Amino acid sequence: MIERAYERYAIIDFPKGLPVNLTRQNVFVLIGLHPLGDNVPLDMPQNEDVRFIYDNVKKHTDWFRDSLCLIASENLVSPLARQLQVSDLTDRYAEGLPGKRYYQGNIYVDEIETRVEAIAKRLFRSPEADVRPISGTNANIAAFYALTEPGDLYAAPHLNDGAHISSAKFGAGGLRGANEITYLWDKENMNIDVDGTKKMLLEKRPKMCLFGRSVFLFPTPLKELSDTLQELGCHVWYDGAHVLGLIAGGRFQDPLREGAHIITGSTHKTLPGPQGGVILGNPRDDEQWKNIRRRVFPGTHSSHHLMTMAAKGIAFAEHIEFGSQYADRILKNARALAQALHERGFTVLGERLGFTRSHVMVLDVREQGGGASCALDLENANIISNKNLIPDDPGTSMRPSGLRLGVQELTRIGMVESNMSEVAQLMKRVLIDKEDPYKVKEDVIALKSNFQHIHFCLSKGIEAYRNWMIE
Numbered sequence: 373m374i375e376r377a378y379e380r381y382a383i384i385d386f387p388k389g390l391p392v393n394l395t396r397q398n399v400f401v402l403i404g405l406h407p408l409g410d411n412v413p414l415d416m417p418q419n420e421d422v423r424f425i426y427d428n429v430k431k432h433t434d435w436f437r438d439s440l441c442l443i444a445s446e447n448l449v450s451p452l453a454r455q456l457q458v459s460d461l462t463d464r465y466a467e468g469l470p471g472k473r474y475y476q477g478n479i480y481v482d483e484i485e486t487r488v489e490a491i492a493k494r495l496f497r498s499p500e501a502d503v504r505p506i507s508g509t510n511a512n513i514a515a516f517y518a519l520t521e522p523g524d525l526y527a528a529p530h531l532n533d534g535a536h537i538s539s540a541k542f543g544a545g546g547l548r549g550a551n552e553i554t555y556l557w558d559k560e561n562m563n564i565d566v567d568g569t570k571k572m573l574l575e576k577r578p579k580m581c582l583f584g585r586s587v588f589l590f591p592t593p594l595k596e597l598s599d600t601l602q603e604l605g606c607h608v609w610y611d612g613a614h615v616l617g618l619i620a621g622g623r624f625q626d627p628l629r630e631g632a633h634i635i636t637g638s639t640h641k642t643l644p645g646p647q648g649g650v651i652l653g654n655p656r657d658d659e660q661w662k663n664i665r666r667r668v669f670p671g672t673h674s675s676h677h678l679m680t681m682a683a684k685g686i687a688f689a690e691h692i693e694f695g696s697q698y699a700d701r702i703l704k705n706a707r708a709l710a711q712a713l714h715e716r717g718f719t720v721l722g723e724r725l726g727f728t729r730s731h732v733m734v735l736d737v738r739e740q741g742g743g744a745s746c747a748l749d750l751e752n753a754n755i756i757s758n759k760n761l762i763p764d765d766p767g768t769s770m771r772p773s774g775l776r777l778g779v780q781e782l783t784r785i786g787m788v789e790s791n792m793s794e795v796a797q798l799m800k801r802v803l804i805d806k807e808d809p810y811k812v813k814e815d816v817i818a819l820k821s822n823f824q825h826i827h828f829c830l831s832k833g834i835e836a837y838r839n840w841m842i843e
Protein backbone atom coordinates (compact mmCIF):
# COMPACT_ATOMS: atom_id res chain seq x y z
CA MET A 373 0.00 0.00 0.00
CA ILE A 374 2.65 2.43 1.04
CA GLU A 375 4.71 1.61 -2.05
CA ARG A 376 1.73 2.05 -4.27
CA ALA A 377 0.96 5.24 -2.50
CA TYR A 378 4.49 6.43 -2.89
CA GLU A 379 4.44 5.75 -6.60
CA ARG A 380 1.20 7.50 -7.11
CA TYR A 381 1.53 10.44 -4.82
CA ALA A 382 5.20 11.22 -4.34
CA ILE A 383 4.53 14.60 -5.86
CA ILE A 384 4.31 16.48 -2.60
CA ASP A 385 7.16 18.87 -2.20
CA PHE A 386 7.82 20.66 1.07
CA PRO A 387 10.54 23.14 0.06
CA LYS A 388 10.98 24.37 3.60
CA GLY A 389 10.81 20.95 5.19
CA LEU A 390 7.70 19.32 6.56
CA PRO A 391 5.32 21.88 8.06
CA VAL A 392 4.93 20.04 11.36
CA ASN A 393 6.85 17.21 12.94
CA LEU A 394 5.78 14.54 10.48
CA THR A 395 7.09 11.12 9.66
CA ARG A 396 6.82 9.93 6.08
CA GLN A 397 3.97 7.67 7.19
CA ASN A 398 2.10 10.66 8.53
CA VAL A 399 2.51 12.48 5.25
CA PHE A 400 0.51 9.66 3.70
CA VAL A 401 -2.11 10.12 6.37
CA LEU A 402 -2.25 13.80 5.50
CA ILE A 403 -2.71 13.14 1.82
CA GLY A 404 -5.50 10.75 2.60
CA LEU A 405 -4.07 7.33 1.97
CA HIS A 406 -3.38 5.61 5.22
CA PRO A 407 -6.37 5.43 7.56
CA LEU A 408 -8.24 2.78 5.61
CA GLY A 409 -5.17 0.79 4.52
CA ASP A 410 -5.67 -1.35 1.44
CA ASN A 411 -9.32 -0.44 1.27
CA VAL A 412 -8.51 2.97 -0.17
CA PRO A 413 -10.15 3.80 -2.44
CA LEU A 414 -13.20 2.22 -0.88
CA ASP A 415 -14.81 -0.59 -2.85
CA MET A 416 -18.20 0.61 -3.94
CA PRO A 417 -20.93 -1.38 -2.23
CA GLN A 418 -23.84 -2.61 -4.31
CA ASN A 419 -26.13 0.02 -2.93
CA GLU A 420 -27.81 2.11 -5.54
CA ASP A 421 -28.25 5.19 -3.39
CA VAL A 422 -24.63 5.17 -2.28
CA ARG A 423 -23.44 4.69 -5.83
CA PHE A 424 -25.68 7.46 -7.08
CA ILE A 425 -24.26 9.96 -4.61
CA TYR A 426 -20.64 8.96 -5.19
CA ASP A 427 -21.10 9.03 -8.96
CA ASN A 428 -22.51 12.52 -8.83
CA VAL A 429 -19.72 13.80 -6.61
CA LYS A 430 -17.30 12.44 -9.19
CA LYS A 431 -19.21 14.05 -12.07
CA HIS A 432 -19.29 17.34 -10.20
CA THR A 433 -15.55 17.24 -9.58
CA ASP A 434 -14.79 16.38 -13.21
CA TRP A 435 -16.95 19.28 -14.32
CA PHE A 436 -15.21 21.76 -12.02
CA ARG A 437 -11.82 20.48 -13.16
CA ASP A 438 -12.83 21.66 -16.64
CA SER A 439 -14.43 24.94 -15.55
CA LEU A 440 -13.43 28.50 -14.81
CA CYS A 441 -14.76 29.00 -11.27
CA LEU A 442 -15.62 32.63 -10.65
CA ILE A 443 -18.00 32.41 -7.68
CA ALA A 444 -16.65 35.08 -5.33
CA SER A 445 -17.42 33.14 -2.14
CA GLU A 446 -15.59 29.92 -3.01
CA ASN A 447 -12.03 28.71 -3.02
CA LEU A 448 -9.85 25.61 -3.07
CA VAL A 449 -9.06 24.54 0.46
CA SER A 450 -5.49 23.87 1.45
CA PRO A 451 -4.73 20.17 0.74
CA LEU A 452 -3.29 19.70 4.24
CA ALA A 453 -6.46 21.18 5.72
CA ARG A 454 -8.65 19.03 3.47
CA GLN A 455 -7.12 15.86 4.86
CA LEU A 456 -7.92 16.76 8.44
CA GLN A 457 -11.57 16.75 7.46
CA VAL A 458 -11.41 12.97 7.23
CA SER A 459 -9.44 12.45 10.44
CA ASP A 460 -10.83 10.92 13.65
CA LEU A 461 -11.81 14.43 14.76
CA THR A 462 -14.76 14.13 12.42
CA ASP A 463 -16.21 11.50 14.77
CA ARG A 464 -15.87 13.44 18.02
CA TYR A 465 -17.55 15.98 20.23
CA ALA A 466 -16.31 18.91 22.29
CA GLU A 467 -18.50 21.49 23.95
CA GLY A 468 -17.35 24.70 25.60
CA LEU A 469 -13.77 25.92 25.65
CA PRO A 470 -10.40 24.16 26.05
CA GLY A 471 -9.95 23.10 29.69
CA LYS A 472 -13.67 23.64 30.40
CA ARG A 473 -15.36 20.87 28.45
CA TYR A 474 -18.49 18.90 29.12
CA TYR A 475 -17.11 15.71 27.55
CA GLN A 476 -14.04 13.56 28.22
CA GLY A 477 -11.72 12.62 25.38
CA ASN A 478 -10.64 16.14 24.54
CA ILE A 479 -7.05 16.18 25.76
CA TYR A 480 -5.57 16.63 22.29
CA VAL A 481 -8.55 18.55 20.96
CA ASP A 482 -7.87 21.13 23.68
CA GLU A 483 -4.23 21.33 22.63
CA ILE A 484 -5.25 21.83 19.01
CA GLU A 485 -7.96 24.39 19.69
CA THR A 486 -5.72 26.46 21.95
CA ARG A 487 -3.08 26.46 19.23
CA VAL A 488 -5.55 27.28 16.44
CA GLU A 489 -6.84 30.25 18.44
CA ALA A 490 -3.28 31.44 18.93
CA ILE A 491 -2.54 31.12 15.19
CA ALA A 492 -5.72 33.08 14.39
CA LYS A 493 -4.71 35.85 16.77
CA ARG A 494 -1.27 36.00 15.17
CA LEU A 495 -2.59 36.01 11.62
CA PHE A 496 -5.11 38.81 12.23
CA ARG A 497 -3.13 40.62 14.95
CA SER A 498 -6.28 40.16 16.96
CA PRO A 499 -6.45 40.30 20.76
CA GLU A 500 -9.27 37.71 20.76
CA ALA A 501 -10.33 34.85 18.49
CA ASP A 502 -13.09 32.26 18.54
CA VAL A 503 -12.48 29.50 16.01
CA ARG A 504 -15.61 27.48 16.75
CA PRO A 505 -18.36 28.94 14.49
CA ILE A 506 -19.25 26.40 11.84
CA SER A 507 -19.96 29.01 9.15
CA GLY A 508 -19.95 32.74 8.54
CA THR A 509 -23.71 32.77 8.97
CA ASN A 510 -23.49 30.98 12.32
CA ALA A 511 -20.84 33.47 13.42
CA ASN A 512 -23.24 36.25 12.41
CA ILE A 513 -26.16 34.70 14.30
CA ALA A 514 -23.98 34.47 17.42
CA ALA A 515 -22.85 38.08 16.96
CA PHE A 516 -26.43 39.33 16.51
CA TYR A 517 -27.43 37.62 19.75
CA ALA A 518 -24.37 39.02 21.54
CA LEU A 519 -24.65 42.59 20.31
CA THR A 520 -28.40 43.24 20.13
CA GLU A 521 -31.61 42.60 22.06
CA PRO A 522 -35.04 42.16 20.45
CA GLY A 523 -36.36 45.55 19.41
CA ASP A 524 -32.91 47.17 19.18
CA LEU A 525 -32.07 49.28 16.18
CA TYR A 526 -29.03 48.33 14.11
CA ALA A 527 -27.54 49.74 10.92
CA ALA A 528 -26.25 47.69 7.97
CA PRO A 529 -25.79 48.06 4.20
CA HIS A 530 -28.85 47.47 2.01
CA LEU A 531 -29.10 44.15 0.15
CA ASN A 532 -29.06 46.02 -3.18
CA ASP A 533 -25.81 47.67 -2.13
CA GLY A 534 -24.13 44.32 -1.58
CA ALA A 535 -25.11 43.22 1.94
CA HIS A 536 -25.36 39.54 2.79
CA ILE A 537 -28.80 38.15 3.54
CA SER A 538 -27.76 37.29 7.12
CA SER A 539 -27.50 40.98 7.98
CA ALA A 540 -31.07 41.72 6.90
CA LYS A 541 -34.51 41.22 8.36
CA PHE A 542 -34.90 38.00 6.33
CA GLY A 543 -31.73 36.66 7.96
CA ALA A 544 -30.08 36.71 11.36
CA GLY A 545 -31.09 40.32 12.10
CA GLY A 546 -34.76 39.48 11.76
CA LEU A 547 -34.30 36.21 13.61
CA ARG A 548 -33.04 38.22 16.57
CA GLY A 549 -36.07 40.52 16.32
CA ALA A 550 -33.85 43.57 15.84
CA ASN A 551 -34.84 46.41 13.52
CA GLU A 552 -32.65 47.39 10.57
CA ILE A 553 -31.84 50.77 9.12
CA THR A 554 -29.56 50.96 6.09
CA TYR A 555 -26.64 53.23 5.26
CA LEU A 556 -26.90 55.91 2.64
CA TRP A 557 -25.16 54.75 -0.49
CA ASP A 558 -22.87 56.46 -2.97
CA LYS A 559 -23.44 54.57 -6.22
CA GLU A 560 -20.62 56.29 -8.05
CA ASN A 561 -18.07 55.11 -5.51
CA MET A 562 -19.89 51.85 -4.70
CA ASN A 563 -19.52 52.60 -1.01
CA ILE A 564 -21.18 54.18 2.02
CA ASP A 565 -22.01 57.88 1.64
CA VAL A 566 -20.05 59.06 4.67
CA ASP A 567 -21.64 62.48 5.27
CA GLY A 568 -25.21 61.34 4.73
CA THR A 569 -24.66 58.25 6.87
CA LYS A 570 -23.12 60.21 9.74
CA LYS A 571 -26.17 62.45 9.84
CA MET A 572 -28.55 59.51 9.67
CA LEU A 573 -26.73 57.63 12.45
CA LEU A 574 -26.74 60.61 14.80
CA GLU A 575 -30.44 61.03 14.22
CA LYS A 576 -31.46 57.35 14.60
CA ARG A 577 -28.83 56.30 17.17
CA PRO A 578 -28.60 52.54 16.48
CA LYS A 579 -27.18 50.31 19.19
CA MET A 580 -25.02 48.41 16.74
CA CYS A 581 -23.47 49.20 13.36
CA LEU A 582 -22.67 46.30 11.05
CA PHE A 583 -20.31 46.80 8.12
CA GLY A 584 -19.48 44.24 5.48
CA ARG A 585 -20.82 42.99 2.21
CA SER A 586 -20.98 40.10 -0.22
CA VAL A 587 -20.18 42.56 -2.99
CA PHE A 588 -17.23 44.14 -1.28
CA LEU A 589 -15.46 46.12 -3.98
CA PHE A 590 -13.78 48.81 -1.86
CA PRO A 591 -12.77 49.09 1.81
CA THR A 592 -15.45 50.41 4.15
CA PRO A 593 -14.76 53.99 5.34
CA LEU A 594 -14.53 52.93 8.98
CA LYS A 595 -11.91 55.51 9.88
CA GLU A 596 -14.00 58.26 8.32
CA LEU A 597 -17.03 57.18 10.35
CA SER A 598 -15.16 56.48 13.58
CA ASP A 599 -15.84 59.83 15.33
CA THR A 600 -19.57 59.35 14.84
CA LEU A 601 -19.45 55.70 15.92
CA GLN A 602 -17.57 56.70 19.05
CA GLU A 603 -20.01 59.46 19.80
CA LEU A 604 -22.84 56.93 19.55
CA GLY A 605 -20.99 54.42 21.72
CA CYS A 606 -22.46 51.62 19.61
CA HIS A 607 -21.08 48.14 18.99
CA VAL A 608 -19.01 48.22 15.79
CA TRP A 609 -19.12 44.91 13.94
CA TYR A 610 -17.37 44.22 10.64
CA ASP A 611 -18.50 41.22 8.59
CA GLY A 612 -15.34 40.32 6.69
CA ALA A 613 -16.61 37.01 5.30
CA HIS A 614 -15.49 37.80 1.76
CA VAL A 615 -12.34 39.76 2.34
CA LEU A 616 -10.87 37.89 5.32
CA GLY A 617 -7.92 36.56 3.32
CA LEU A 618 -7.16 40.02 1.94
CA ILE A 619 -7.32 41.56 5.41
CA ALA A 620 -5.07 38.83 6.82
CA GLY A 621 -2.70 39.34 3.91
CA GLY A 622 -2.55 43.06 4.78
CA ARG A 623 -3.95 44.14 1.42
CA PHE A 624 -7.43 45.50 2.10
CA GLN A 625 -8.11 47.32 5.35
CA ASP A 626 -7.40 46.62 9.01
CA PRO A 627 -10.83 46.82 10.69
CA LEU A 628 -9.63 46.03 14.21
CA ARG A 629 -7.35 49.06 14.10
CA GLU A 630 -9.91 51.24 12.35
CA GLY A 631 -12.58 51.04 15.02
CA ALA A 632 -14.26 47.63 14.70
CA HIS A 633 -14.73 45.72 17.97
CA ILE A 634 -15.73 42.45 16.35
CA ILE A 635 -15.01 40.81 12.99
CA THR A 636 -16.98 37.80 11.82
CA GLY A 637 -16.00 35.88 8.72
CA SER A 638 -16.02 32.74 6.63
CA THR A 639 -12.82 30.73 6.49
CA HIS A 640 -13.25 29.57 2.89
CA LYS A 641 -13.52 32.57 0.58
CA THR A 642 -10.44 34.71 0.05
CA LEU A 643 -9.04 32.85 3.04
CA PRO A 644 -8.64 29.41 1.47
CA GLY A 645 -9.53 27.22 4.42
CA PRO A 646 -12.27 24.69 5.17
CA GLN A 647 -15.93 25.76 5.08
CA GLY A 648 -16.36 27.39 8.46
CA GLY A 649 -16.48 30.61 10.42
CA VAL A 650 -14.39 32.64 12.82
CA ILE A 651 -14.92 35.58 15.17
CA LEU A 652 -12.12 38.00 15.97
CA GLY A 653 -12.21 40.71 18.59
CA ASN A 654 -10.64 43.90 19.76
CA PRO A 655 -13.53 44.24 22.19
CA ARG A 656 -14.52 47.51 23.78
CA ASP A 657 -14.81 45.69 27.14
CA ASP A 658 -14.70 42.20 28.68
CA GLU A 659 -18.46 41.93 28.70
CA GLN A 660 -18.69 42.32 24.92
CA TRP A 661 -16.27 39.43 24.28
CA LYS A 662 -17.82 37.26 27.03
CA ASN A 663 -21.17 37.73 25.32
CA ILE A 664 -19.71 36.63 21.99
CA ARG A 665 -18.24 33.51 23.60
CA ARG A 666 -21.53 32.66 25.33
CA ARG A 667 -23.51 33.13 22.14
CA VAL A 668 -21.21 30.79 20.22
CA PHE A 669 -21.64 28.14 22.93
CA PRO A 670 -24.12 27.33 24.34
CA GLY A 671 -26.12 29.93 22.37
CA THR A 672 -25.80 28.76 18.79
CA HIS A 673 -23.52 25.71 18.64
CA SER A 674 -23.15 22.44 20.44
CA SER A 675 -20.04 20.58 19.24
CA HIS A 676 -18.21 22.75 16.79
CA HIS A 677 -17.00 20.40 14.03
CA LEU A 678 -13.56 19.59 15.40
CA MET A 679 -12.10 18.44 12.09
CA THR A 680 -12.91 21.83 10.60
CA MET A 681 -11.59 23.70 13.63
CA ALA A 682 -8.25 21.89 13.23
CA ALA A 683 -8.25 22.44 9.46
CA LYS A 684 -8.75 26.18 10.00
CA GLY A 685 -5.48 26.19 11.93
CA ILE A 686 -3.66 24.72 8.92
CA ALA A 687 -5.17 27.32 6.60
CA PHE A 688 -4.31 30.16 9.03
CA ALA A 689 -0.73 28.92 9.39
CA GLU A 690 -0.34 28.71 5.61
CA HIS A 691 -1.82 32.17 5.22
CA ILE A 692 0.82 33.56 7.59
CA GLU A 693 3.38 32.28 5.07
CA PHE A 694 1.64 32.98 1.78
CA GLY A 695 -1.23 35.40 2.57
CA SER A 696 0.32 38.65 1.43
CA GLN A 697 1.69 37.16 -1.80
CA TYR A 698 -1.66 35.53 -2.53
CA ALA A 699 -3.66 38.68 -1.70
CA ASP A 700 -1.38 40.78 -3.92
CA ARG A 701 -1.94 38.49 -6.84
CA ILE A 702 -5.71 38.40 -6.27
CA LEU A 703 -5.93 42.20 -6.36
CA LYS A 704 -3.88 42.41 -9.55
CA ASN A 705 -5.95 39.73 -11.26
CA ALA A 706 -9.25 41.31 -10.21
CA ARG A 707 -8.29 44.67 -11.66
CA ALA A 708 -6.97 43.02 -14.80
CA LEU A 709 -10.17 41.04 -15.37
CA ALA A 710 -12.38 44.08 -14.69
CA GLN A 711 -10.32 46.20 -17.11
CA ALA A 712 -10.33 43.49 -19.79
CA LEU A 713 -14.11 43.11 -19.51
CA HIS A 714 -14.59 46.88 -19.67
CA GLU A 715 -12.42 47.07 -22.80
CA ARG A 716 -14.55 44.37 -24.41
CA GLY A 717 -17.77 46.35 -23.94
CA PHE A 718 -19.11 45.18 -20.57
CA THR A 719 -20.45 47.66 -18.02
CA VAL A 720 -18.28 47.04 -15.00
CA LEU A 721 -19.40 48.99 -11.91
CA GLY A 722 -17.03 51.21 -9.94
CA GLU A 723 -15.16 52.43 -13.01
CA ARG A 724 -14.26 55.77 -11.43
CA LEU A 725 -12.16 54.01 -8.77
CA GLY A 726 -10.64 51.35 -11.00
CA PHE A 727 -13.53 48.86 -10.66
CA THR A 728 -12.34 47.03 -7.56
CA ARG A 729 -9.80 46.87 -4.76
CA SER A 730 -10.77 43.35 -3.72
CA HIS A 731 -11.21 39.95 -5.35
CA VAL A 732 -14.67 40.74 -6.68
CA MET A 733 -16.29 42.79 -9.43
CA VAL A 734 -19.86 43.39 -10.56
CA LEU A 735 -21.17 43.77 -14.09
CA ASP A 736 -24.44 45.41 -15.06
CA VAL A 737 -25.59 42.92 -17.71
CA ARG A 738 -29.02 44.30 -18.52
CA GLU A 739 -27.91 44.86 -22.15
CA GLN A 740 -26.77 41.26 -22.34
CA GLY A 741 -30.10 39.87 -21.12
CA GLY A 742 -29.87 40.20 -17.33
CA GLY A 743 -28.04 38.36 -14.57
CA ALA A 744 -30.06 35.14 -14.60
CA SER A 745 -29.74 34.37 -18.30
CA CYS A 746 -26.10 35.50 -18.49
CA ALA A 747 -25.11 33.25 -15.58
CA LEU A 748 -26.87 30.33 -17.26
CA ASP A 749 -25.25 30.93 -20.66
CA LEU A 750 -21.86 31.15 -18.99
CA GLU A 751 -22.53 27.93 -17.09
CA ASN A 752 -23.18 26.19 -20.41
CA ALA A 753 -19.69 27.28 -21.43
CA ASN A 754 -18.22 25.97 -18.14
CA ILE A 755 -17.77 29.49 -16.75
CA ILE A 756 -19.30 29.44 -13.27
CA SER A 757 -20.54 32.76 -11.85
CA ASN A 758 -23.62 34.09 -10.09
CA LYS A 759 -26.40 36.52 -10.81
CA ASN A 760 -26.44 39.45 -8.38
CA LEU A 761 -28.40 42.55 -7.43
CA ILE A 762 -26.83 45.91 -8.24
CA PRO A 763 -27.57 49.29 -6.60
CA ASP A 764 -31.11 50.52 -7.40
CA ASP A 765 -31.75 47.27 -9.19
CA PRO A 766 -35.08 47.35 -11.07
CA GLY A 767 -35.07 43.52 -11.03
CA THR A 768 -35.58 41.00 -8.25
CA SER A 769 -33.14 38.74 -6.43
CA MET A 770 -34.09 35.84 -8.75
CA ARG A 771 -33.93 38.08 -11.85
CA PRO A 772 -31.37 40.72 -10.97
CA SER A 773 -29.48 42.99 -13.35
CA GLY A 774 -25.97 42.06 -12.35
CA LEU A 775 -23.34 39.38 -12.47
CA ARG A 776 -20.75 38.92 -9.70
CA LEU A 777 -17.29 37.55 -10.44
CA GLY A 778 -14.40 36.73 -8.09
CA VAL A 779 -10.86 35.79 -9.09
CA GLN A 780 -9.57 34.18 -5.88
CA GLU A 781 -9.89 30.60 -7.16
CA LEU A 782 -8.35 31.30 -10.57
CA THR A 783 -5.50 33.00 -8.70
CA ARG A 784 -5.07 30.00 -6.42
CA ILE A 785 -4.48 27.75 -9.41
CA GLY A 786 -1.76 30.03 -10.73
CA MET A 787 -3.49 32.35 -13.19
CA VAL A 788 -1.91 35.75 -13.71
CA GLU A 789 -2.98 39.02 -15.32
CA SER A 790 -2.44 37.85 -18.92
CA ASN A 791 -4.81 34.94 -18.30
CA MET A 792 -7.49 37.41 -17.22
CA SER A 793 -7.70 38.77 -20.79
CA GLU A 794 -8.27 35.22 -22.00
CA VAL A 795 -11.09 34.77 -19.47
CA ALA A 796 -12.65 38.11 -20.47
CA GLN A 797 -12.50 37.14 -24.15
CA LEU A 798 -14.27 33.83 -23.48
CA MET A 799 -17.00 35.69 -21.57
CA LYS A 800 -17.37 38.19 -24.41
CA ARG A 801 -17.81 35.39 -26.93
CA VAL A 802 -20.70 33.99 -24.90
CA LEU A 803 -22.44 37.15 -23.70
CA ILE A 804 -21.73 39.82 -26.31
CA ASP A 805 -20.93 37.90 -29.52
CA LYS A 806 -23.63 35.36 -28.58
CA GLU A 807 -21.54 32.43 -29.79
CA ASP A 808 -22.88 28.99 -28.94
CA PRO A 809 -21.76 28.45 -25.30
CA TYR A 810 -21.19 24.76 -25.93
CA LYS A 811 -18.59 25.68 -28.58
CA VAL A 812 -16.88 28.21 -26.32
CA LYS A 813 -16.74 25.50 -23.68
CA GLU A 814 -14.10 23.63 -25.69
CA ASP A 815 -11.77 26.62 -25.40
CA VAL A 816 -12.58 27.02 -21.71
CA ILE A 817 -11.55 23.41 -21.12
CA ALA A 818 -8.33 23.93 -23.09
CA LEU A 819 -7.40 27.02 -21.04
CA LYS A 820 -8.27 25.35 -17.75
CA SER A 821 -6.21 22.27 -18.53
CA ASN A 822 -3.09 24.37 -17.92
CA PHE A 823 -4.19 25.32 -14.39
CA GLN A 824 -4.74 22.23 -12.30
CA HIS A 825 -2.59 22.63 -9.21
CA ILE A 826 -3.04 24.51 -5.95
CA HIS A 827 -0.60 27.33 -5.22
CA PHE A 828 0.10 29.44 -2.12
CA CYS A 829 0.17 26.44 0.23
CA LEU A 830 2.79 24.24 1.90
CA SER A 831 2.06 21.08 -0.07
CA LYS A 832 3.05 22.07 -3.58
CA GLY A 833 1.96 20.20 -6.66
CA ILE A 834 -1.35 18.82 -5.40
CA GLU A 835 -4.01 18.39 -8.02
CA ALA A 836 -6.76 20.88 -7.37
CA TYR A 837 -9.82 19.02 -8.52
CA ARG A 838 -9.61 15.52 -7.22
CA ASN A 839 -11.45 13.46 -4.61
CA TRP A 840 -8.48 11.75 -3.05
CA MET A 841 -10.46 9.38 -0.87
CA ILE A 842 -13.00 8.16 -3.40
CA GLU A 843 -11.26 7.93 -6.74
Ligand SMILES: Cc1ncc(COP(=O)(O)O)c(C=O)c1O
Binds near residue numbers: 535536
Ligand atom coordinates in the same frame (compact mmCIF):
# COMPACT_ATOMS: atom_id res chain seq x y z
C1 LIG B 1 -20.84 39.25 3.91
C2 LIG B 1 -21.16 37.82 4.17
N1 LIG B 1 -21.42 37.44 5.43
C3 LIG B 1 -21.70 36.16 5.73
C4 LIG B 1 -21.75 35.20 4.75
C5 LIG B 1 -22.13 33.80 5.11
O1 LIG B 1 -21.05 33.00 5.16
P1 LIG B 1 -21.20 31.40 5.13
O2 LIG B 1 -21.50 31.06 3.73
O3 LIG B 1 -19.86 30.96 5.62
O4 LIG B 1 -22.31 31.03 6.05
C6 LIG B 1 -21.51 35.54 3.43
C7 LIG B 1 -21.54 34.50 2.38
O5 LIG B 1 -21.20 34.63 1.27
C8 LIG B 1 -21.21 36.89 3.13
O6 LIG B 1 -21.00 37.29 1.88
